[in-house]
Amino acid sequence: MDCKQATRYIHEYLDEEISEQHEMQLDEHLLHCVDCKQRFRALQQTVAFVQSASHIYAPLNFTDRVLAALPKESYGHIWKRRMRRHPFLVAASLFVLIMTGSLVSVWNEDHQFQLTSDQLNKIQIDEVTRKVIVPANSVVNGDIVVRNADIDVNGHVHGNVTAIDGSIYLASTGSITGEREEIHQAVEWVWYNMKRIAYLIVP
């Protein structure tokens, strides 16, 4: 084996990839070749020397400085980050939003104006002001039920006047012989519907 090949084997050895056969051959060569032996030792020492210098540590505050150098979070990102951290809060908020939204639309559907009476021909409706008007000098025989509007009683009602989510205004010229009743269902209605929706979700 010549020295060139021996050198190759030396490097194989240092790579920790030398086969048994090659190692034996190398050993034999090194026994009688002073140059190669010297080279082998020198290479081993080189490796060891370089490896010994591996104690290098990052400066103190390095991490802090890296963090400080990060791009400032845009407001949108900060918001996104918060949302990611609190998924339940986000879900709950969405739930409340949707619930409220649906409540509002149901409210609007349910709360259309209604007027119930046997004698509608005697009663006026002012859609602009959302008022029901019993004109002065008119006489209504029977009950009047008004929903989601006010009623001005300027005339005479021989019966009960009921206003649901509205007010009854009795003029001096008017009269009501029966009961007058204002029912404010709004609060009760909201509570009722909340329960209704809750039972739909959690049967």
Place this chain on the structure above:
Amino acid sequence: MNLHGRSKRGNHMGLIEENLIKKVKKGDRDAFAELVDLYKDKVYKVSYRMLGNQQEAEDVAQETFLRVYANIDSYDPSYKFSTWIYRIASNLSIDQLRKKKQIYSLDKQVEGTEGLEWHDRLSDPGQGPEDQLLTGELQGQVQEAINSLTPKYRSIMILRYLEDLSLSEISEVLKLPVSTIKTRIHRGRETLRKKLNFHS
């Protein structure tokens, strides 16, 4: 390909990293700080040995982590994180070395040289007196020897003998075939031997 990703050392390390990285991908900066702590010494070691002085090493090391943060979305978790970060660190270091070379080189032939040795016409801004004090005589000698290598060879010797990576790991970091890595290690060893001038 995934087999190369597994290291003999620290599979436990892999799990900690995995969790941290998942959080970082979601923008968790605290998790990122932990990741920096885990890797700062390794990264700094590479950049310091590549560049030979503390100031540049810090800049490059910091830039490495900033790149990690900026590109965390494109990091593929099926590969080792260390491979990726070593790659960024060595590439940035090599870029920095080449930048300096372009500015100061008096010999145009030296640019883009395939050669092994780094003939510094300019005095290496490296090893200032402070650096010697900090790192000690031993480190200074080793650094000098490493400085004599061109960037390509320097990075390989650093990864092999200072970071203790296997040949296949180095091959993954530098995206070069193992045979090329081997050849360069052999040549690198010979050059260092000559430079350090050991006699038995």
